Amino acid sequence: MASHQVVKLVQQIALPIVQEAGIELVDVEFLKEGGRWYLRIFIDKPDGISHEDCRFVSERIDRLLDEKVPISHSYSLEVSSPGIERPIKKLEDYSRFKERSAVVTTFVPINGRKKFSGRLMGTRMGNVVIDIDGTELCIPLEQIASARLAGEL
Structure with a gap:
């Protein structure tokens, strides 16, 4: 499956999960770096993202990825804040x-x-x-x- 298709599917899966938790889905990336694949989900909220927020989203999404996103190779899932240089997407x-x-x-x-x-x-x-x-x-x-x-x- 092409990277842009994976990103689109992950966005569809992640959006209701983060919205339910009062969190914003900022961005999703699926890319290869240094020979390894990474699926990165960036989340945010007005008072900042905690480690607990990242863990909550990661656990909920991880289960659904295996069921709904056919990725044929291994990858690492990372859920984090977009950081100080946050992308502006919307x-x-x-x-x-x-x-x-x-x-x-x-x-x-x-x-x-x-x-x-x-x-x-x-x-x-x-x-x-x-x-x-x-x-x-x-x-x-x-x-x-x-x-x-x-x-x-």
């Missing part, structure tokens, strides 16, 4: 993290660049607004390749 996250420093990368150059560091200013008419040294830049959401929170500028 439209509402751009407003949720307004005023926070972020790094946004685009698929195509905008004003000759593809990487922008600045302060998130939310969304406006389908665009993500980022303040770069006092100048607001509107980036069409569909042009964003990746975005993550960053340390203070």
Whole structure:
């Protein structure tokens, strides 16, 4: 099964489990590093993720993975917080993290660049607004390749 198919299935399985626990599903990755496969599930909640939260999600998902996700090779399951440089995946996250420093990368150059560091200013008419040294830049959401929170500028 292709990696993107595994990610999609795991997201479908994980979402009700984390929602029931009052936790947000931030991201799922299924990738090969150093010759080993890893299935990583990133979770978060407003007051932070505890070891107990990770254990709860890991145990609940582990049982369902064996039943519902046909992965033919061995892999390691990791459940953790997304960390300080958390990825921004959902439209509402751009407003949720307004005023926070972020790094946004685009698929195509905008004003000759593809990487922008600045302060998130939310969304406006389908665009993500980022303040770069006092100048607001509107980036069409569909042009964003990746975005993550960053340390203070």
